[in-house]
Amino acid sequence: MLAANSRTPHDDKKGVARRCLALLLLVLIPASSSPSGAALLRARPALPVETSLAIGEQALLDRSIAPREARHPGQSAFRLVSEGSEAFAIRARSARWARRSLDVQTFIWHPDLTGSLLAYRLLEAADRGVRVRVLVDDMDARRNNAAFAALAAHRNIAVRIFNPFVSRQGVLGLIAEGLLDFERIDHRMHNKTWIADNRLAVVGGRNLGDEYFGASGAVNFVDLDFAMIGPVVRDASASFDKYWNSPAAYPMETLDPVGVNAQALAALRIRLDEVAATAARTGRYADDQPADAAVQRLVTGDWPMQWTATYRFTADDPLKLTMRDHDLQRAQVRRTLLRAVQSVQADLVLVSPYFVPGEGIAARLGDAVKAGKRVRVLTNSLVANDVAAVHGGYSRHREQLLESGVELWELKPADGSEVHKRVLPSGASLHTKAMLMDGKTMFVGSYNLDPRSAWLNCEQGVLIESEPLASEMAQIFARQSDGQRAWRVTLARGGLSWSDGTETFSKDPHSSLAQRLQAWIVRVLRLDPQL
Numbered sequence: 001m002l003a004a005n006s007r008t009p010h011d012d013k014k015g016v017a018r019r020c021l022a023l024l025l026l027v028l029i030p031a032s033s034s035p036s037g038a039a040l041l042r043a044r045p046a047l048p049v050e051t052s053l054a055i056g057e058q059a060l061l062d063r064s065i066a067p068r069e070a071r072h073p074g075q076s077a078f079r080l081v082s083e084g085s086e087a088f089a090i091r092a093r094s095a096r097w098a099r100r101s102l103d104v105q106t107f108i109w110h111p112d113l114t115g116s117l118l119a120y121r122l123l124e125a126a127d128r129g130v131r132v133r134v135l136v137d138d139m140d141a142r143r144n145n146a147a148f149a150a151l152a153a154h155r156n157i158a159v160r161i162f163n164p165f166v167s168r169q170g171v172l173g174l175i176a177e178g179l180l181d182f183e184r185i186d187h188r189m190h191n192k193t194w195i196a197d198n199r200l201a202v203v204g205g206r207n208l209g210d211e212y213f214g215a216s217g218a219v220n221f222v223d224l225d226f227a228m229i230g231p232v233v234r235d236a237s238a239s240f241d242k243y244w245n246s247p248a249a250y251p252m253e254t255l256d257p258v259g260v261n262a263q264a265l266a267a268l269r270i271r272l273d274e275v276a277a278t279a280a281r282t283g284r285y286a287d288d289q290p291a292d293a294a295v296q297r298l299v300t301g302d303w304p305m306q307w308t309a310t311y312r313f314t315a316d317d318p319l320k321l322t323m324r325d326h327d328l329q330r331a332q333v334r335r336t337l338l339r340a341v342q343s344v345q346a347d348l349v350l351v352s353p354y355f356v357p358g359e360g361i362a363a364r365l366g367d368a369v370k371a372g373k374r375v376r377v378l379t380n381s382l383v384a385n386d387v388a389a390v391h392g393g394y395s396r397h398r399e400q401l402l403e404s405g406v407e408l409w410e411l412k413p414a415d416g417s418e419v420h421k422r423v424l425p426s427g428a429s430l431h432t433k434a435m436l437m438d439g440k441t442m443f444v445g446s447y448n449l450d451p452r453s454a455w456l457n458c459e460q461g462v463l464i465e466s467e468p469l470a471s472e473m474a475q476i477f478a479r480q481s482d483g484q485r486a487w488r489v490t491l492a493r494g495g496l497s498w499s500d501g502t503e504t505f506s507k508d509p510h511s512s513l514a515q516r517l518q519a520w521i522v523r524v525l526r527l528d529p530q531l
Helices: 014-028 060-071 084-097 113-127 138-152 171-180 231-244 262-282 290-300 318-322 332-342 358-370 388-395 398-403 418-423 451-455 467-480 513-525
Strands: 076-081 101-106 131-137 157-162 193-196 200-204 220-222 225-229 249-251 306-308 311-315 347-351 374-380 407-411 428-430 434-437 441-445 460-465 486-492 495-499
Touching: 060 084, 060 225, 060 290, 076 084, 076 231, 076 467, 084 113, 084 193, 084 200, 084 225, 084 290, 101 113, 101 231, 113 131, 113 138, 113 157, 113 262, 131 138, 131 231, 138 157, 138 262, 193 231, 200 231, 200 441, 200 460, 225 231, 231 311, 306 467, 311 332, 332 434, 332 441, 332 451, 332 460, 347 467, 358 374, 358 398, 374 428, 374 467, 388 513, 398 407, 398 486, 398 495, 407 428, 434 467, 441 467, 460 467
Parallel strands: 101 131, 131 157, 220 428, 347 374, 374 407
Antiparallel strands: 076 225, 076 306, 101 193, 157 249, 193 200, 200 225, 311 460, 347 434, 407 486, 434 441, 441 460, 486 495
């Protein structure tokens, strides 16, 4: 039910455009200048197994969290984090609190304001003696290779790149590698985890960069995380260790031994010091912001969290990248969600930025409605989608979904509310990946409702049962699907209709001719497997 049996590119759908560009360049580049003899990735050198450091008793996070864990044996506590500023503050503040370890796993890490400030905090922690491990997928890391190599030069920071490209820069090498080794590099690690002292973890949909924390002057993502304490943090750490020790995780020293040097680290320090000084001077994402003050309530015990013993941290096997056939043993997240969705009795809410249902999912959602269940879906509108062509893979199934009784909402790029202007100053694009089942069970993670998340990307997330958190998630869905923030899509005579309660449209609202053309081409050519 969660994915059709076809393959589509990763959650960062700009990868589609990059692949198309690569193929176009290959055609345009004369044969004499085409790359030749491009190397395939060699097996990673054997490395000793590294594991997360054990929890302690003396660090600030130990002293504040351990007593609460003791009062809730067998349970873990969760907090839904929807505000970008709070999501940033949790990561930055926990880096300052950490005394033993920081483990960071991400798909994207931008060298912008918030990305640089988080790197500054990691470097600051490493200077204190904290062991820092950074695991980044190479779809984005390759373009920031020099910065990651510089970080790896610190004696207390280890950087590994997941499923790396052999070439570390340049377009031609990338094209050649794509042609020679596409089956391998088509698999990516999409997981996002931030763990401090094995006591506090953050998992969910956010990468590290301005648009994920509401700090971009252009378009910001509407996103969602779980902040967690308790045994679930050790589950997240165990998953991190599995990826860290995977043969697909290559140390920067192996990929770019020249780039890992003291001079590069010194230059990076200067740049990060300047960014931190500017942030402190301007007050942008400084430590005295309201969100940071709220997060500090964690150590006093009055940071609102919900305890539950019914939860499951789920992550795909990192060897999923070698999977040639559909294998549910390695596609752990899909299997977990499939079981949860099949158990729904009355109400299912799906939130996915890139909703590519395919015939199979569309039919199964329709069958659920026929069985008396309510099914609601929130995804991006064409104008809010960061890659218009991707919208074609979803829009081809809109009428089928609506005819079967599925309820659809599409997020607007912005609205007129003061809160929305404050949190999302210029525009919005949905990035939340979440499910709500029967008003009591919910999932938050990195998993998109598309075939790529099912079969190609490594994904993760947390499935929990908690009526208070489910109620909070229902309120988030209600706000995001409200007419100020989204259009309700319905069937109308002669086609589809979009309405926010004040205006009605007969075609994708506010979209340009170019956007509609891109979506139409993909829809007509049925390019779902390439999205």
